[in-house]
Amino acid sequence: MAKSKSLSLDRRRFLKSAAMGAAAGATALVTSTPDAATQATAPTAAGQRGADARAGAGAPLADPTPEQLARETGGAVPPAIPPRTVVRPGSDLMVDALKSVGIQFVMANPGSSFEGLQESIINHGRNDIEFITALHEESAVAAAHGYAKAEGKPMATLLHGTIGVQHAAMAIYNAYVDRVPIVMIAGLDYEGPVAAHNATDMGAIVRGFTKWDAQPRTLEDAIGAIQRAYQIAITPPTAPVLVTMTGEIQKEETVGRAISVPPFRPPQMPAADYLATKRIARALVDAANPRINVGRLRTPAGVRLAIELVELLGAQAGSAATSGPMSFPMSHPMRGNGVAGVPVDFTLSLETGGAGGGGGRGSGVTGTGALGNAAPASGARGRGGRGTTEASVPAGAFASAVILSPGLLATNFNIGGRGGGAGSLNGLAIEADAESSLPGIIEEVKSLLTADKRRLVADRARKNEEAHVTQRTAEWAQSIEQARRGWDGSPVSLGRLHAELWPLIKNEDVCLSGPNGFTGGHSTRLFNIDKPYSYLGSQGAGGMGYGAPATVGAGLAAKKAGNGRIVVNIQTDGDLNYAPGVLWTMAHHRLPILTVMHNNRGWHQERMYMQFMAGVRNRGTDRMGIGTSLMDPNIDYAKMAQAYGMYAEGPIADPKELAGAYTRAMDRVKRGEPALVDVITQPR
Amino acid sequence: MALMVQLTVVSRAQTPTAAVVPANASNGKAVYLAHQCWACHGYNGETGTRLLQEDGTFTPRLLTASGFTAFIRAPRPDQAPPTGSTLSMPSYGMASLPNQQAAELFAYIKTFRPTQPALKDIPLLEQMIREGGRVKK
Numbered sequence: 001m002a003k004s005k006s007l008s009l010d011r012r013r014f015l016k017s018a019a020m021g022a023a024a025g026a027t028a029l030v031t032s033t034p035d036a037a038t039q040a041t042a043p044t045a046a047g048q049r050g051a052d053a054r055a056g057a058g059a060p061l062a063d064p065t066p067e068q069l070a071r072e073t074g075g076a077v078p079p080a081i082p083p084r085t086v087v088r089p090g091s092d093l094m095v096d097a098l099k100s101v102g103i104q105f106v107m108a109n110p111g112s113s114f115e116g117l118q119e120s121i122i123n124h125g126r127n128d129i130e131f132i133t134a135l136h137e138e139s140a141v142a143a144a145h146g147y148a149k150a151e152g153k154p155m156a157t158l159l160h161g162t163i164g165v166q167h168a169a170m171a172i173y174n175a176y177v178d179r180v181p182i183v184m185i186a187g188l189d190y191e192g193p194v195a196a197h198n199a200t201d202m203g204a205i206v207r208g209f210t211k212w213d214a215q216p217r218t219l220e221d222a223i224g225a226i227q228r229a230y231q232i233a234i235t236p237p238t239a240p241v242l243v244t245m246t247g248e249i250q251k252e253e254t255v256g257r258a259i260s261v262p263p264f265r266p267p268q269m270p271a272a273d274y275l276a277t278k279r280i281a282r283a284l285v286d287a288a289n290p291r292i293n294v295g296r297l298r299t300p301a302g303v304r305l306a307i308e309l310v311e312l313l314g315a316q317a318g319s320a321a322t323s324g325p326m327s328f329p330m331s332h333p334m335r336g337n338g339v340a341g342v343p344v345d346f347t348l349s350l351e352t353g354g355a356g357g358g359g360g361r362g363s364g365v366t367g368t369g370a371l372g373n374a375a376p377a378s379g380a381r382g383r384g385g386r387g388t389t390e391a392s393v394p395a396g397a398f399a400s401a402v403i404l405s406p407g408l409l410a411t412n413f414n415i416g417g418r419g420g421g422a423g424s425l426n427g428l429a430i431e432a433d434a435e436s437s438l439p440g441i442i443e444e445v446k447s448l449l450t451a452d453k454r455r456l457v458a459d460r461a462r463k464n465e466e467a468h469v470t471q472r473t474a475e476w477a478q479s480i481e482q483a484r485r486g487w488d489g490s491p492v493s494l495g496r497l498h499a500e501l502w503p504l505i506k507n508e509d510v511c512l513s514g515p516n517g518f519t520g521g522h523s524t525r526l527f528n529i530d531k532p533y534s535y536l537g538s539q540g541a542g543g544m545g546y547g548a549p550a551t552v553g554a555g556l557a558a559k560k561a562g563n564g565r566i567v568v569n570i571q572t573d574g575d576l577n578y579a580p581g582v583l584w585t586m587a588h589h590r591l592p593i594l595t596v597m598h599n600n601r602g603w604h605q606e607r608m609y610m611q612f613m614a615g616v617r618n619r620g621t622d623r624m625g626i627g628t629s630l631m632d633p634n635i636d637y638a639k640m641a642q643a644y645g646m647y648a649e650g651p652i653a654d655p656k657e658l659a660g661a662y663t664r665a666m667d668r669v670k671r672g673e674p675a676l677v678d679v680i681t682q683p684r
Numbered sequence: 685m686a687l688m689v690q691l692t693v694v695s696r697a698q699t700p701t702a703a704v705v706p707a708n709a710s711n712g713k714a715v716y717l718a719h720q721c722w723a724c725h726g727y728n729g730e731t732g733t734r735l736l737q738e739d740g741t742f743t744p745r746l747l748t749a750s751g752f753t754a755f756i757r758a759p760r761p762d763q764a765p766p767t768g769s770t771l772s773m774p775s776y777g778m779a780s781l782p783n784q785q786a787a788e789l790f791a792y793i794k795t796f797r798p799t800q801p802a803l804k805d806i807p808l809l810e811q812m813i814r815e816g817g818r819v820k821k
Contacts, residue, residue: 469819480803484806486728620780682722683732
């Protein structure tokens with residue numbers, strides 16, 4: 001304390017002496033002598049030294065002035081120098097444009113080409129459009145892919161110049177083939193430090209598998225491009241779109257300019273025309289035993305409409321829900337193949353569904369053929385009845401109709417390989433958005449349902465329901481029998497891996513995010529697939545590294561729902577290792593995700609392909625683990641997850657340990673955080 | 685995971701005319717692991733493309749050693765190999781799997797016993813059956 005006091009006193013004395021010096025200087029300034037004039041132009045430090053010397057010689061110390069004290073204590077007001085700030089940067093308006101279309105999440109790893117936009121999202125937008133931190137651009141786009149499939153609407157991603165766009169390319173391709181809308185913004189900074197990050201035509205890198213791209217030159221165009229991009233992305237066929245934003249227009253000042261974000265106008269979706277609507281409704285009502293195959297629709301609203309139409313008609317319904325989202329509930333009483341032996345006399349197919357996108361192989365529409373299951377009427381082939389009249393094609397003269405998003409009937413959406421339609425177009429083929437076509441069909445059906453027809457519908461619905469209970473009871477028994485195989489074996493069978501989850505999730509609102517193609521298909525057999533987001537389906541183009549990041553998107557949708565929805569992802573090991581940083585994103589953003597590792601320690605399908613190849617060449621299969629195994633050393637996924645900040649258990653090879661581990665992990669998930677259980681599994 | 689240790693004990697010296705010693709199931713286990721038969725058939729023949737049927741008996745291919753050997757030599761004797769990727773059964777010629785090893789492999793596979801209890805002895809699956817899953821009545 002003594003030392004402190006001493007220091008304090010010394011400081012006071014210093015201030016007094018400084019004040020004396022200043023006073024002496026001031027006196028000198030007002031003295032009109034030649035000496036004084038000289039002193040006024042001399043360095044003040046000399047005068048200060050002289051004053052100090054006099055003060056030190058015993059002159060009384062004056063108190064500091066209020067200005068001096070203010071300066072000394074930090075209360076001084078700095079001189080009024082205009083700050084070099086941008087008050088209303090262009091990127092603020094870009095954020096406003098993103099808000100205008102309803103974007104709620106943007107995911108990216110940082111890049112200097114969009115620093116202006118990122119700053120605006122966080123500060124101008126107050127992070128209302130929540131910035132989700134990615135560790136890889138591919139993860140960001142794949143997350144947006146999963147989000148769109150869970151929500152039926154796009155989120156946004158930011159990509160850093162040429163390098164970010166190329167990192168993202170595989171995920172963009174998956175989303176394109178899967179017909180999933182994503183709004184992507186690429187930064188382009190001509191002033192940036194690395195010229196190689198720039199391109200004259202940024203969109204060219206991924207133009208082969210994006211639906212639309214733009215590189216606006218002005219801020220006004222940029223705002224319009226964001227709204228236009230969103231419109232195009234959500235208009236069938238839905239797909240990713242890209243807008244390239246230069247750093248220049250992100251950072252330009254807009255104060256004093258009459259520029260604003262116009263209200264967003266949602267696009268008019270292409271619906272079946274009036275004539276086609278009437279013909280389909282008439283055929284449905286006149287059919288003795290109609291069937292409606294529901295593929296993947298655009299949004300949850302479309303699923304509700306499909307249910308309404310099916311119930312209105314008491315029709316049997318096919319579902320693509322075990323292939324992907326936005327299809328007919330698997331537990332609905334009308335879902336099934338109807339009464340055995342009673343032929344279907346009219347089939348309406350709504351879009352295609354499931355894996356492969358593009359309407360190619362295995363449209364995912366179950367049951368009778370999606371297209372042309374009966375002889376066509378003359379002139380019925382075509383697009384939405386174009387070139388035909390109601391009189392030339394009598395109602396009921398065709399036995400099937402399909403409504404497919406524009407572009408899918410003929411072009412397969414620019415994806416090569418298998419054709420665009422499932423089978424020949426023998427029925428009435430309508431190029432339109434099925435979801436938007438349903439309201440018209442429903443209204444028309446209602447107008448045609450007489451009292452007699454309604455009695456027939458009620459009778460048909462009752463018979464279908466009874467038949468479907470029988471069918472689904474058999475399905476359920478078969479699913480459980482499949483889950484029983486190798487029940488007590490070690491490593492853990494895939495059937496048991498799934499079945500042990502059942503008691504924990506049977507009463508939960510669950511989204512199954514990962515593809516079931518490599519996990520034995522148990523998830524879509526054993527768990528409820530009754531909501532538009534119950535199962536999100538496959539990668540689209542089969543690009544690995546999709547499941548884990550798509551789960552992030554599903555997790556965002558679940559967290560946003562705020563009703564306790566959880567995400568369960570049966571995660572293959574090969575897929576996770578493409579970009580495992582998504583585990584950190586799950587932990588950082590507190591996403592309610594249970595990840596269960598299907599850890600068979602290899603790229604198992606590829607191993608089997610290699611074995612067959614070696615057999616054909618009679619060279620032996622004993623070295624086919626080379627290049628297909630993830631052994632030596634084994635990867636510890638629990639430790640990996642823990643390193644990223646997530647609760648995790650495992651590896652577990654004894655099936656008896658599963659229930660406990662799942663319970664503990666699920667407890668975390670229900671509290672709103674991710675958890676992982678690493679399970680060593682049978683290969684298949 | 686001792687089962688997953690890669691083994692490389694397969695001899696290539698045997699010829700079709702060599703004397704075949706009695707099959708040794710332990711040697712067969714080494715063959716099963718080294719040739720990664722578990723990739724399709726699981727570590728106990730119960731999962732994937734099963735060797736054990738639901739009633740615990742073996743599939744018809746495994747009724748006799750000679751039938752088994754004939755099958756693995758030519759799983760599709762009348763068909764050309766597909767040109768696309770396939771998960772079909774590979775063929776094992778004499779050069780890659782001599783008769784002795786094929787016999788030992790057969791002997792090992794025949795030691796498999798089902799690990800799956802009867803449905804009535806798995807309370808969880810019994811509960812699932814009772815509650816009906818997606819069967820809504």
